[in-house]
Amino acid sequence: xxxxxxxxxxxxxxxxxxxxxxxxxxxxxxxxxxxxxxxxxxxxxxxxxxxxxxxxxxxxxxxxxxxxxxxxxxxxxxxxxxxxxxxxxxxxxxxxxxxxxxxxxxxxxxxxxxxxxxxxxxxxxxxxxxxxxxxxxxxxxxxxxxxxxxxxxxxxxxxxxxxxxxxxxxxxxxxxxxxxxxxx
Numbered sequence: 001x002x003x004x005x006x007x008x009x010x011x012x013x014x015x016x017x018x019x020x021x022x023x024x025x026x027x028x029x030x031x032x033x034x035x036x037x038x039x040x041x042x043x044x045x046x047x048x049x050x051x052x053x054x055x056x057x058x059x060x061x062x063x064x065x066x067x068x069x070x071x072x073x074x075x076x077x078x079x080x081x082x083x084x085x086x087x088x089x090x091x092x093x094x095x096x097x098x099x100x101x102x103x104x105x106x107x108x109x110x111x112x113x114x115x116x117x118x119x120x121x122x123x124x125x126x127x128x129x130x131x132x133x134x135x136x137x138x139x140x141x142x143x144x145x146x147x148x149x150x151x152x153x154x155x156x157x158x159x160x161x162x163x164x165x166x167x168x169x170x171x172x173x174x175x176x177x178x179x180x181x182x183x184x
């Protein structure tokens with residue numbers, strides 16, 4: 001009889017449909033809650049397989065298992081899409097805040113674990129000035145004309161730091177292209 005009581009407690013999974021203008025965080029929470037409920041029901045039937053073959057419960061048990069299995073697959077896809085939208089939105093916000101940040105903050109944001117080294121090189125090369133110029137060499141990292149053509153350049157700290165980072169990665173992450181080294 002306990003199997004029948006437990007079967008009667010099963011409910012149709014909560015919908016995780018996105019509403020126009022709904023907060024992505026709230027959507028994410030709903031998707032996770034729906035997945036959790038679906039997983040509980042699927043696990044319940046995995047632990048009580050007799051309900052699927054007992055003629056008293058098999059019809060409703062199979063219907064619930066089918067319903068929750070389909071809901072689980074559908075919600076998992078929605079969760080992945082919502083996470084991707086949330087990551088894109090956060091990246092755009094992060095980039096917007098980086099665009100308004102100081103050159104030092106931008107350098108650390110772009111160079112990550114190489115932040116201290118990149119700060120030392122930029123300080124030596126330009127004194128953190130985006131408009132620094134020494135002959136053909138321009139910007140925070142004093143990149144030459146050919147390097148700017150290859151890796152990019154721009155008036156903002158973000159554009160210059162991204163270009164320098166591309167150059168840094170292409171050169172093997174060893175600072176060999178710059179006359180200023182982080183360790184000197």
